[in-house]
Amino acid sequence: MNLIQTSARSSVLAQTLFVALVGLTLVFAAGFAQSQGLHDAAHDMRHSTGFPCH
């Protein structure tokens, strides 16, 4: 019983971590990545959300 609870909990934890990582990846790609194309495309959004831009 305990074992089942523990494994259920750790799988919830893993899923949560995964969701957070996907989210952070999106935020960093939209806000931080410095490839010229990505920078230009995200330019106005970066300025107005206060990401350090150029």
Place this chain on the structure above:
Amino acid sequence: MKHMLSSALVAGFAAGLLCALLQFLLVQPEIVLAERYEAGELVHFQGLASPEERAAAMAQAMPDMDMTAEGSEHHHDEGSEGGAHRQALTVLFAVLTYCGYGLVLLAAMNLAEQVGIKLGLSQGILWGLAGFLAFQMMPALGLQPDLPGTPSADLTARQIWWAATAAATGVGLWFAAYGQGLWQRAAGLVVLVAPHLWGAPELASFGGIVPPELASSFAARSLAVGMVTWAVLGGLIVTLWHSDPAP
């Protein structure tokens, strides 16, 4: 898991659209106006220095700055040739950014519910505002939202400080709000304040070429847009997350 992803993404999509709409009404015109100063088409304090003289002085003062040809000219081309294209990209990236924010926010909320913290609609909105503090307000205390054409310190140093401040604000707020006992809460506040005691990377002098009124209005408006959008994002996420998953 699927319900979690879909709740965050639907809420992020809606919040991103709202953000883009508010941005077009309030913020975008100021960015476009600032670019005309950046390009030298308009000059603040006309008569003090010609655009060429000013550009030469700036280039001498800040050789590393990315204000010369390749950095900025591209935007002006885009601005004049493809206004719709440029706006579509802003909508796209507003949606992407808020989907990312939504996923991070929901992951944190899920963690909270795992440890027995109950979140209703008003807590959702408060959590959204906490996200605004972490991702916009607190980083802006050190690195204000900049208009194009504003000189600033080394990009990598600013990005590191920005990310560290966002992380410290998130962790600090968590412990300040949910810490057990006075010590944990006080420690949360210390973590929250730490990046600001350290100090954001900054230049030794001011060299902005857009009028200060425009820059301050831009900073106030972009923070306001962020605050409204984050509050909506937080409220939407809790509502969707607690609704029954679609069959």
